[in-house]
Amino acid sequence: MPHLSRQEVDRVRKVKSKQNEDTILRKENVVGLGIGIKMKNGKPTDKPALITYVTKKEPLKNLKDEDVVPEVIEGVDTDVIEIGIPTIENGGKADTMRTLPSNELSSRVRPVKGGWSVGHPDITAGTAGAIVFNRDESSQVKYYILSNNHVLANSNRASIGDPIIQPGSVDGGKGPEDQVATLSRFIPIDLTPDVRLEDHDNVVDAAIAEGSIQELDREVYWSGYVKGWIPKESVEVGTRIKKTGRTTGYTTGEILAVDATLDINFGNNQVARFHDQILTSNISEGGDSGSLVTDSENRAVGLLFAGSPQVTILNHIENVKNLLNIDFM
Known part of the structure; x- marks a missing residue:
């Protein structure tokens, strides 16, 4: 490209x-x-x-x-x-989950690395994107799992302090023995019918959950350590990208479009319009939501949250970082 x-x-x-x-x-x-x-x-x-x-x-x-x-x-x-109907890529219903024992990152792992199954107990499963830390001036550093609102906060339905389990519930995760973090922050999503589609102001589907450094590892499985991030203005069509996710494992592709506005199906007759998005070739399936997407130099590009059989859709990592006030180690 x-x-x-x-x-x-x-x-x-x-x-x-x-x-x-x-x-x-x-x-x-x-x-x-x-x-x-x-x-x-x-x-x-x-x-x-x-x-x-x-x-x-x-x-x-x-x-x-x-x-x-x-x-x-x-x-x-x-x-x-x-491109078909763009849809959030959580695990879906348990009886329709794809079974790929050789590729699915659905096991219980400690410490947790980016790429593995994770989620709020009330959803099926998504992906832990990466381990990040707070960017404020506090002397106490806190460590978080980065993923999507619809993975960690159940599409606005969760409460701060809710448990986060690894693996996700569809992969056998249960509380309290599999709790690995607690929900700390999420960016609310405008959804129909509560908010008119034309009035939606969504740019990220993102959330973080605080855990212990003893149980979190900043390495992204099969991809390596994140080495910085790419500002929005430097994200280019044609850039080669990669990700590790719960369902499809390690995949690669390329950026097809930037500054995209897209209507995303959240299920339950709810749709959310997102602005300022990145479209890539199809590198994901249901359960890969929350994956961190990087370039070939391991610089963070975007946070995967939706897709269709033809494309995968990402939030700009700059928007995610700024709205959640986080950074990479």
């Missing part, structure tokens, strides 16, 4: 205005909008484009006039890419 320069991204970003974004997101089957590279005959070109993501790509003859995406908007090429 070719890389996009910062200048190319900025040019498309000017066209991805609130007005244009709202107009496109109202079209039939549209679930997202991002900045990436235009595809032709299934292969990437070298042209930056404003990309519309749809659940299913339909022939033009089947679309109403108001649902057609113009080929060019304000001098910028567009593209339409089918």
Whole structure:
């Protein structure tokens, strides 16, 4: 995949205005909008484009006039890419879990490393992304498991102080013997029907749970130690990335789009619109939510939280760090 320069991204970003974004997101089957590279005959070109993501790509003859995406908007090429329905990637129902004894990181492990099964007792399972620490001026350093709100805080339903178990409940974890941390902070998620989709201000699905240094290890299994992070403005389309997660283990891919706005299915007839997201090639399945995604130099890029059969979706790690007030060891 070719890389996009910062200048190319900025040019498309000017066209991805609130007005244009709202107009496109109202079209039939549209679930997202991002900045990436235009595809032709299934292969990437070298042209930056404003990309519309749809659940299913339909022939033009089947679309109403108001649902057609113009080929060019304000001098910028567009593209339409089918990605299915983006959904949070927790474990799902226990009886539909994929069984891969050779790859699933679903065992009880101590100390806990990034990549292994973890979760609130009321969910099935997600992934411990990495071990992080508080970034405030307190002299007392505290250590946390980083993952998603929907993994550690049960999509806003949990209370601060709730137990976090490893492995997750679908993998046999039970309290109190498998408790490894307590929920410390989470960023609330705007969800329908409580908040109108157009009014959502979500940028992260993130939470942390405090544990003991005796039971937490800052290494990410199979990937290594995190060596810093990449600021948002330096995250580029075409960058090679990797992650370790509970269900699919160690996988690699590349960044397909940045500055994406996407409507994510949270189940129970709830949808959340997220802004400023990263889209990558598909590197995940249900249960991988919470995985930390890094580049080839082990610099943190994003926090995995959703996906579809075609793509994986990440929060920018800069947004996660700033909102949770954390840093990597």
